[in-house]
Amino acid sequence: MNKVFDVSRTGNPFVDQGLYCISYLVAKRLEDLTQEDFRNVLDKYNIAFLNKNLKSFTMVFGTNNPLYQNAYKPNNEKIYTSYLLELIDGISTSGYDYCEICGENYDFDIDTAWQNVCQKHKLNYKERKYVGRDTFPLIGSIGNDAQALPGASKIQNVCPKCLFAVNFIPLSTSLLKGKLTCYESTSEEMLYGLISHNVKQNQARISAGEKEILGKKEGTAKIFESFLDIMRDMKDANLPDYEAVYIWNFSNSGTGADCSIIEIPNRSLKFLCKLSRKSEELKREFLNLMQNDKGNRLLDALLESKDSSLLYPYKKYTGVSVHLYEIYQTEIVGRSEKALSFAKTVALELKDGKNLKEIEKLKSSDIFKGLANRNRVRKLIVEMILDGEAGFDDYAELFNPSGKYLYNPLIQDYDPIMYYIYNSEAEVKE
Ligand SMILES: [Zn+2]
Known part of the structure; x- marks a missing residue:
């Protein structure tokens, strides 16, 4: 017909x-x-x-x-x-x-x-x-x-x-947070990519005798792996600023009928797009981080365009790789490359002339919790400016990027310095 x-x-x-x-x-x-x-x-x-x-x-x-x-x-x-x-x-x-x-x-x-x-x-x-x-x-x-x-x-x-x-929803859906997903997007290419990816994965499961669909007991990481695969294969790496994906996260069963909408904002998509085109190793690192994050803290941070403590050193953990950290900071948090570079310079300056033991003492995720160390850093930056090693614009870039009048740096503004204390190579005094 x-x-x-x-x-x-x-x-x-x-x-x-x-x-x-x-x-x-x-x-x-x-x-x-x-x-x-x-x-x-x-x-x-x-x-x-x-x-x-x-x-x-x-x-x-x-x-x-x-x-x-x-x-x-x-x-x-x-x-x-x-x-x-x-x-x-x-x-x-x-x-x-x-x-x-x-x-x-x-x-x-x-x-x-x-x-x-x-x-x-x-x-x-x-x-x-x-x-x-x-x-x-x-x-x-x-x-x-x-x-x-x-x-x-x-x-x-x-x-x-x-x-x-x-x-045709049962064959093309996946599980997220225990509920089903349907996708909507302003990008037809991405929408088609996400749905066909689900179908392929579910078909492979059915052929293997599996009745559970994609995402069951696999966590959020599995869904994001799909995103990364699709974005890697997309023709255009430059996503327009209006592009976003909406996940309708729903269940229609029994008395628990429910639906919520999760927006993957443009900023998060651009981050994923950039990540997908770097290296397999970087992609794995990000997915492992997400896989081990049982409370979905990284997911929430990603969706709200916020920094995440999971990227930072804690006790023996030295944080994520510099590459992943910097992509996340520039794409999601909105820190500039110049701000990150200055944070690294300050971290190196803090470690300058110190022996191994003294450097180890600086390595604490709480280093800037107390006012004393924050004042110490600000004093150090003033000295660097007076010595001509840095300019006021470096300070402003790191601590006051939005240029607000009389802005007082918050504790989290010092986080990149803490990160680079762990993740920068300084000359160590014997
Ligand atoms: Zn109709």
């Missing part, structure tokens, strides 16, 4: 995730997809079997979906496939109904479609079927509410194309 409908991004993360998954599976651009592609993809990839065997399915649709209802055993997969085929047949470009998800007109009634399925499989048609959260994630409906607006829910108008697309 020829193309009789338009497919484009809807702006709804659930539908777009499904559509991009289909687009990857049939190796066609989103706007070129046809009803025939929808039929082929069901058959070629045995979607009913896959969804029955993916643990993510019930997190997307709960257990009221025909694929999981006990009463339909052992024909769940056949009944579910018939339901999906009814959706495909119901796709049209005109009609009096208006889809609240994609904004297009349509002519389809889920109850009529369900009656057809019942007739085909000689099932007992019990009551009128509505679009609910067993057919579309987190949607509120009569008798089947997502606990979001219990007093104000109504039946949602959703077209069959959108209802069909969401059935």
Whole structure:
């Protein structure tokens, strides 16, 4: 059958995730997809079997979906496939109904479609079927509410194309913080990359007999590994300033229906992009740090464009490599290369003329907690300026980059100096 409908991004993360998954599976651009592609993809990839065997399915649709209802055993997969085929047949470009998800007109009634399925499989048609959260994630409906607006829910108008697309979420999703993810991004290339990466990884797991999807017991690091791989392969390394990724982190199962949106801001994306194109060793170092960070402190710092104590020396740990530290500082925290270079000079000056024992004494993550050492550094900088070894602009760059009048340096402004006390090579006095 020829193309009789338009497919484009809807702006709804659930539908777009499904559509991009289909687009990857049939190796066609989103706007070129046809009803025939929808039929082929069901058959070629045995979607009913896959969804029955993916643990993510019930997190997307709960257990009221025909694929999981006990009463339909052992024909769940056949009944579910018939339901999906009814959706495909119901796709049209005109009609009096208006889809609240994609904004297009349509002519389809889920109850009529369900009656057809019942007739085909000689099932007992019990009551009128509505679009609910067993057919579309987190949607509120009569008798089947997502606990979001219990007093104000109504039946949602959703077209069959959108209802069909969401059935590809289980294959294209991953786990983050115990919930599922759907991606949205201003960059089509990145969005397609992230979703197709998930599909590839989940397909590999299914082939290995694994029912768990990407991210299970793997932590945040696994998700960021995907980001790094995709960004390494992207054509353009210079991300525009408006580009961001939004992760819809949700669960639709049981009474725990919930959704939050995590923004990976432009600054974090640029950091990841830069990191991905450096070395495999640097990438590993960052991922290991994230993997061992059980409280997600690094993730939170990354998303809020803040510095992280995990980068810094603590007791015997000397902090991350200088390379990783400097990329993080310049891309995420916003410190300039000049500020970092001056912090290093000050650290070397502090170590100057000291023997090994004296230098070891300086190595403490708390060195600048007390006022005495902070004053000592400021005095040292004044001496450096008077001696012509530094300029006031160096001081301002490190301690007052935003140029605020009478700004008093905060304790954390001394952190780069502490870092370089550990991570700079000074001449040691015998
Ligand atoms: Zn729609």
